[in-house]
Amino acid sequence: MACMKYCLSILLLLFASNAKAQCDTSLRPVVFVHGFLASGDTWANAVHSFQQAGYCTNRLYAFDWNSVGGSGKRTDSLLHQFITQVLSATGASQVDLVGHSAGGGLGRNYLKDSLHSKNIAHYVHIGSRKWTSAYPWFPNNRCMNIFSSGDKVAANTAGLVEGAFNLALEEQDHYQVATSDTSIKSMLQFFTGKQMFLPSIKPGRKVTLSGKALILGDNIAMSDAAINIYPINKKNGQRKQSDQPIRLQTDQAGAWGPVTLRAGIPYEMELIPAGDNKRIISYFFPRFDYSNPLVYLRGFPEDGRMTFLLGKIPAIETQSTLVVYSAAQAMVGGRDSVTVNGLPICSHTLTPASKTAITSFVFDDGDAINSGKALKQFSSVPFIGGVDMVLPANAKEGIRMYYNGQQLTLPARPSKERILLAVFR
Numbered sequence: 001m002a003c004m005k006y007c008l009s010i011l012l013l014l015f016a017s018n019a020k021a022q023c024d025t026s027l028r029p030v031v032f033v034h035g036f037l038a039s040g041d042t043w044a045n046a047v048h049s050f051q052q053a054g055y056c057t058n059r060l061y062a063f064d065w066n067s068v069g070g071s072g073k074r075t076d077s078l079l080h081q082f083i084t085q086v087l088s089a090t091g092a093s094q095v096d097l098v099g100h101s102a103g104g105g106l107g108r109n110y111l112k113d114s115l116h117s118k119n120i121a122h123y124v125h126i127g128s129r130k131w132t133s134a135y136p137w138f139p140n141n142r143c144m145n146i147f148s149s150g151d152k153v154a155a156n157t158a159g160l161v162e163g164a165f166n167l168a169l170e171e172q173d174h175y176q177v178a179t180s181d182t183s184i185k186s187m188l189q190f191f192t193g194k195q196m197f198l199p200s201i202k203p204g205r206k207v208t209l210s211g212k213a214l215i216l217g218d219n220i221a222m223s224d225a226a227i228n229i230y231p232i233n234k235k236n237g238q239r240k241q242s243d244q245p246i247r248l249q250t251d252q253a254g255a256w257g258p259v260t261l262r263a264g265i266p267y268e269m270e271l272i273p274a275g276d277n278k279r280i281i282s283y284f285f286p287r288f289d290y291s292n293p294l295v296y297l298r299g300f301p302e303d304g305r306m307t308f309l310l311g312k313i314p315a316i317e318t319q320s321t322l323v324v325y326s327a328a329q330a331m332v333g334g335r336d337s338v339t340v341n342g343l344p345i346c347s348h349t350l351t352p353a354s355k356t357a358i359t360s361f362v363f364d365d366g367d368a369i370n371s372g373k374a375l376k377q378f379s380s381v382p383f384i385g386g387v388d389m390v391l392p393a394n395a396k397e398g399i400r401m402y403y404n405g406q407q408l409t410l411p412a413r414p415s416k417e418r419i420l421l422a423v424f425r
Contacts, residue, residue: 023056027192028121029090030060031083035101035127035178036067037358037383039219040212041296042100044425045179045328046187048290053188053196061086062294067102068217068306076109083110083119094121096191100178101153104128111138124187125164127177129157140164144190146183148172152354153382165190174356179328203263203289210257211295213250213271217306221254222299224274229259232266237284237398237411239268263289266408270418271297278302279315280418286408300419309377309384314363314415320391321415322362322399328425330356331385339402343372345387350374357385363415364390 030050032043040062047060063082065075086095097120099107104125111117114137124144125131134140140163147158148169154177160166167186169177177183181198188196213222229246230239239245250256261267269283279300300310314321322340324331331338331346332353338346340362351357365375365388375386391399395412403424410420 022054023051023059024054025056027055027059029086029092029095030055030191031063031086031095031097032061033063033065033079033097033099033103033106034067035103037217038067038101038103039214039296039298040064041294041327042175042178043098044292044294045181046098046184047294048292049181049184049198050188052198053192057293059090064212064214064219065103065106066218066220070218072109075106079106079110080116083116087119094119096120096122096124098124098126098187099128100126101128101174111135114138122191124190125161126183127151127154127158127174129154130159130161132161134163144187146177146186148174148177150353151177153356173330173332173353175326175358176329205263206260207263207288208258208260208291209288209295210255210259210293211297212254213256213297213299214254215301216298216310217301221250221252222271222273222297223250223252223254225250225254225299226270226272226274227256227297228270228272229261230268230270231262232268232284232411233409234266235398235409236396237266237268237409239411257295258293261288263287269295269297271299273299281421282413282418284408284410284420284422286406286424309381312377313361313419314366317414317416318393319364319415320393320399320412321419322391322410323419323421324360324362324401324403325421325423326358326403327423330358330383331360332357336404337402338404340387340389341391341400343370343389345385345389350387351385355385356383358383359385361386362389362391364388 034042043062050060083095097107107123117138122142126146144165145161146167150171151174153174172180185196213225227248231243232239246259248256264287267285271281283297301307331351333346333348333351336346345360370390371388373388375388378384378386393412393414399410399412401408401422406424408422
C-alpha cells in the first residue's frame with residue numbers, strides 16, 4: 001500500500017502500558033508535520049511536554065512525508081488520508097494541526113480546501129512563509145504564527161500575520177522555533193485556552209522507547225531492518241559484555257519497540273538494513289532521561305537526490321566516519337561548543353548561523369591531512385555540514401565528543417564496517 005511505502009501508518013505516540021492514568025480525554029488530537037529533510041522526531045520535545053500537560057498518549061501523532069522527492073499533490077492527499085485515519089482512530093470530530101518550515105506549506109495548503117479544513121480546529125504555523133490573506137472558511141483567529149528573528153532559513157519570508165495569534169521570538173534558530181519551551185507552551189495555551197505550567201519531573205530509573213527506521217530524506221520505511229541495542233562503556237564507547245543486547249526488528253512501516261531501558265546511561269543502537277551491501281549505522285545516545293516514542297533511526301538511500309552526497313562517504317579499514325546530529329537545534333558558531341577529539345566542528349567558518357547546520361559529517365577528504373576545514377561536497381547543502389578530520393580506526397581511546405556540556409565517547413570502528421552517528425538533544 002502507498003501509505004506503507006511513505007510510512008504513513010498511524011503512529012500512536014507511546015503505548016498503553018505507559019499511558020498517563022489521568023490524562024484529559026476531552027483534548028483534541030494533534031497532528032504534527034515536519035519540514036524539509038526532517039522526520040517525526042522533530043516533535044519529541046513537544047510530545048513530551050504535551051503529555052506532561054495532560055494530553056492522552058493516543059492523541060499525539062506525527063506525519064512522516066517525503067520532503068526531497070515527493071509530489072505536492074500526492075503529499076497533500078496523503079496528509080488528508082492521515083488526518084482522516086486519526087479522526088477515525090480517536091472518534092474526534094476535529095484535530096489541531098501543526099506545521100514546521102516546509103510542513104507549514106503543507107498545513108496552509110490543507111486549509112486551502114474548504115472541505116478538508118473542516119477537519120481542523122486550530123492551526124499552528126512555525127518557522128514558515130507568512131501568508132497575506134485569510135481563507136474565508138478558516139479565519140486567521142484560528143491560527144497561531146510562530147517566527148524568530150534568529151531563524152536564518154525562513155528569514156524575511158516569515159513575519160506577522162494580521163489577525164493571527166503571533167509569537168515573535170528573537171534568538172531561536174530554525175529548529176528551536178519548533179522545539180523550544182516557549183513555543184511549546186504557547187501552542188498548548190492556544191489549543192487549550194489555558195496558561196500551561198509544565199511540571200518539573202525528575203528522571204525515572206527506567207525509560208520506554210519506540211520509534212521508526214526510515215530512509216533519510218524521503219522517509220520511506222525500512223521494513224525488516226534489525227535493531228540491536230547495547231549499553232556502552234562511558235570511557236571508551238565499547239559495548240558492555242556483561243549485558244545482553246536487545247534485539248528488535250522493524251515492521252512494514254519501519255516501526256520498532258516499545259522497549260524498556262535503564263535511564264541515564266549511554267547506549268548504542270545498531271541499525272542493520274535488510275538486504276545485502278547496505279551500510280550499517282550505529283547510533284549513539286549520551287543518555288535517555290525520559291520515555292520517548294519518537295526515536296528515529298535513518299538509513300542511507302540507494303538512489304535519489306541524497307545519494308550524490310552520501311555515496312561519497314568513505315568505507316575503508318583504516319579510518320572511522322562520524323556523523324553528529326543535533327536533534328533539537330542547529331549548531332551555530334559562536335553560540336554552541338561542539339568538538340571531536342578536542343577539535344572544533346562548530347565555528348563561525350564551519351557552521352555559521354546562516355548554514356543552520358543540524359548534521360555534520362566528520363571524515364578525511366582523502367589526503368590524510370587533518371585540516372579541520374569544511375568538506376566541499378556539503379558547502380551548498382542546507383542543514384548539513386562537514387569537517388575534514390582524520391579519525392584513525394581502532395584507536396583505544398575511542399572518539400571523544402563534546403556537545404554543549406554533554407560528553408560521549410564512541411568506539412573508533414572502521415568506516416568499512418559501519419558509520420558512527422552521535423545524537424545530541
